[in-house]
Amino acid sequence: MCLGIPGKVLEIKLQNDVPMGRVEFGGIVKDVCLAYTPEAAAGDYVLVHVGFAISVIDQSEAAETLAFIREIAQSDPVSPNPRIPEPP
Amino acid sequence: MKYLDEYRDADATRRLADAIRAIVTRAWNIMEICGGQTHTIVRYGLDRMLPEGITLIHGPGCPVCVTPIEIIDRAVAVAGRPEVIFCSFGDMLRVPGSRKDLFTVKSEGGDVRLVYSPMDAVTLARDNPARQVVFFAVGFETTAPANAMTAHQAASLGLENFSLLVSHVLVPPAMRAVLDSPANRVQGFLAAGHVCAITGMDQYRPIAEKYRVPIVVTGFEPVDILRGVLKCVQQLEQGRNEVENEYARVVRPEGNLVALKQIDEVFEVVPRKWRGIGEIPASGLALREKYAAFDAERRFPVADITADESTVCIAGEILQGHKQPLDCPAFGTLCTPDHPLGAPMVSTEGACAAYFRYRGRGER
Numbered sequence: 001m002c003l004g005i006p007g008k009v010l011e012i013k014l015q016n017d018v019p020m021g022r023v024e025f026g027g028i029v030k031d032v033c034l035a036y037t038p039e040a041a042a043g044d045y046v047l048v049h050v051g052f053a054i055s056v057i058d059q060s061e062a063a064e065t066l067a068f069i070r071e072i073a074q075s076d077p078v079s080p081n082p083r084i085p086e087p088p
Numbered sequence: 089m090k091y092l093d094e095y096r097d098a099d100a101t102r103r104l105a106d107a108i109r110a111i112v113t114r115a116w117n118i119m120e121i122c123g124g125q126t127h128t129i130v131r132y133g134l135d136r137m138l139p140e141g142i143t144l145i146h147g148p149g150c151p152v153c154v155t156p157i158e159i160i161d162r163a164v165a166v167a168g169r170p171e172v173i174f175c176s177f178g179d180m181l182r183v184p185g186s187r188k189d190l191f192t193v194k195s196e197g198g199d200v201r202l203v204y205s206p207m208d209a210v211t212l213a214r215d216n217p218a219r220q221v222v223f224f225a226v227g228f229e230t231t232a233p234a235n236a237m238t239a240h241q242a243a244s245l246g247l248e249n250f251s252l253l254v255s256h257v258l259v260p261p262a263m264r265a266v267l268d269s270p271a272n273r274v275q276g277f278l279a280a281g282h283v284c285a286i287t288g289m290d291q292y293r294p295i296a297e298k299y300r301v302p303i304v305v306t307g308f309e310p311v312d313i314l315r316g317v318l319k320c321v322q323q324l325e326q327g328r329n330e331v332e333n334e335y336a337r338v339v340r341p342e343g344n345l346v347a348l349k350q351i352d353e354v355f356e357v358v359p360r361k362w363r364g365i366g367e368i369p370a371s372g373l374a375l376r377e378k379y380a381a382f383d384a385e386r387r388f389p390v391a392d393i394t395a396d397e398s399t400v401c402i403a404g405e406i407l408q409g410h411k412q413p414l415d416c417p418a419f420g421t422l423c424t425p426d427h428p429l430g431a432p433m434v435s436t437e438g439a440c441a442a443y444f445r446y447r448g449r450g451e452r
């Protein structure tokens with residue numbers, strides 16, 4: 001029920017005073033209400049739940065997690081591994 | 089898909105399980121609150137990758153599962169009325185009421201429609217002025233802003249044929265109920281990331297302090313969940329009980345202030361009954377008096393409908409973490425997704441349905 005899907009904001013327009021975005025999810029484009037993420041701009045990724053963006057994805061936080069994933073995924077597979085990095 | 093697939097990396101997931109194994113010195117029970125997280129855990133077998141002694145207990149975080157049976161009966165009564173178009177999220181259609189479910193109402197000719205977004209129900213009301221459009225507003229804090237927006241929009245459009253059947257629930261009071269139970273086994277929590285995207289983290293600090301439990305805000309993909317478990321185990325092993333944010337790409341500590349303001353404009357906090365658990369004080373949302381004109385329970389004569397739950401189903405104990413789905417004698421025999429006795433077998437996020445789908449009938 002609390003499923004949220006990240007999508008990319010393509011464009012934003014006002015509809016009855018409410019900001020609405022065209023948002024792309026892996027090739028599929030849908031209309032999403034941006035009333036709760038007024039800071040969202042075209043090019044941003046938003047997390048969408050039942051047709052509403054509830055958060056703008058923080059790209060620098062996401063990049064940090066991805067760096068962590070790359071590092072840990074390439075770490076020595078013999079467990080337990082003392083060199084496993086602590087999550088940031 | 090970007091921001092999704094990367095967090096399913098199988099090597100990273102395995103290494104994270106190793107990292108947890110490397111620091112564990114004793115057994116710990118950790119509850120994931122959200123049904124979406126339960127689904128990921130069972131689907132990817134994350135619980136089986138963890139070292140022995142680390143038990144993931146499935147929590148009450150499935151709104152479909154905790155909606156009281158009498159609310160389902162009221163929904164069935166409203167949806168059966170000839171003037172009504174009844175709009176619902178798909179998951180709610182097969183939840184058994186005491187006599188039937190919404191799907192049966194639909195097959196008997198009731199106008200029951202699935203909506204993707206609650207705003208679709210407002211559009212239906214605007215386009216069908218001669219009909220009564222009722223939206224089944226269920227969910228946690230994640231869904232509350234969307235549902236609040238329907239009342240706000242209906243009011244500004246002056247719609248007189250739109251109403252909400254509200255059964256909203258809140259996460260922190262349910263965590264307190266779990267921890268207050270004499271049978272409680274939970275020592276740490278993975279908090280539901282999308283709920284926290286709305287509410288922020290402040291409500292969780294008093295819980296972490298009072299009950300001395302670590303609470304780690306966690307996302308929904310395998311890497312997110314195991315990182316949440318790692319952080320939680322680190323805290324448990326070090327005797328800490330802090331609220332940590334493991335899902336910072338989505339969750340801000342203060343939450344979504346615009347959404348919180350809209351929730352507060354439309355809804356107020358009320359006591360609510362949880363299916364299988366009973367009434368929990370200050371655990372739900374209801375329409376404020378200002379929006380009473382949009383309350384389906386006032387518009388239609390259904391408020392007196394009450395009902396008792398099935399005696400076979402142990403969903404209440406499962407939702408509170410006292411038992412697991414395979415402890416239920418009806419699991420996979422009397423109760424299956426095609427013939428569910430209880431809501432956790434219906435919803436894709438229900439613990440019983442997740443076990444049935446990914447674990448077959450008897451496998452632990």
Ligand code: SF4
Nearest residue numbers: 401402416423430440
């Ligand atoms: S298996 Fe069915 S009857 Fe048993 S607890 Fe789950 S939903 Fe209830």
